[in-house]
Amino acid sequence: MPRAAATRDMNTLLEPFLVTRGDPAGRYDLEPFGLTVSPGLCYEATRSATGAVIDRLVKLDSLTFGPEGMPMPRWMFYELAAFPGAIFGFGLDAGVLPDASRERLGLGDGDRGLVPVSMYIAIPIMPRVWCGHNLASLKRVLPELGLRRLASRTKAFALRCLRCEQQIGATQWDSDALFVHAKFGVLELLSAWTPAHEFPATLTYRLDVTEAGLRHALGEGGPPTAPPADFEIDADDHAAMRTLQTRIEAGERFAITGKPRVGEGTRRIPIARID
């Protein structure tokens, strides 16, 4: 019998989960912004039962990063994510998902338990400094669920859960993720053109995590204070990225000051020179 369509507000049914090595209690904030990460949804990386959770995260990754040409090999989820770092996300119980969603997620009739719909993967660089290397959300893949601000909320809760004070990340200039990252505050550019990455048109940024930035990403309050932009970089302008990279390597400092400005067929990212 077909399941009922999503009539309930799925946003209220989202449950946070965490995959990491060892006991997260004490190390991490398991009540970020007052939301409890229940012990039953804290998965220890080395336990055999965690394999089933990774199966579902691999599916989430293939539905989001697959079309971007950057799906993660499965071994990376263990060796470069869950074991050295953490995977925080939100999920829904399989039982509340409408048929259309179950089908797209490849769930069989008998499949039960938590189905992740978002994740943020981060690896510690030093105490309280994390490299966020994957942010994925099924909001657009499963529009029938009516999920709101899913990636923004996932990253905000994850940074709070991991007690992150400074976050490093890499993303492509033309990625939609930049709209999300820019909500958190000024993104200092560590690189603007990155041949060491598979996609050279990648930028590397450093973010000082602030309460204002986290709250803004959660939809509370205005954007954090940022300097006025001095110029913009077109998301397709590789020559401008290379020039900026040359200036960064010569010792100048730059930052992304806000979300991309979208025009007809264009996307421009505001940049300020900083001291």
Ligand SMILES: CC(C)(COP(=O)(O)OP(=O)(O)OC[C@H]1O[C@@H](n2cnc3c(N)ncnc32)[C@H](O)[C@@H]1OP(=O)(O)O)[C@@H](O)C(=O)NCCC(=O)NCCS
């Ligand atoms: C990019 C991605 C993470 C966004 O997830 P999401 O749940 O839709 O994100 P949110 O709803 O929290 O925020 C997206 C914001 O970007 C804006 N946005 C996204 N694409 C946009 C576009 N093309 N033009 C204008 N605004 C855009 C949205 O309007 C929204 O802003 P708002 O909250 O002010 O309305 C998701 O689509 C995804 O997983 N993509 C594939 C993987 C990927 O690229 N990951 C990031 C790699 S660093």
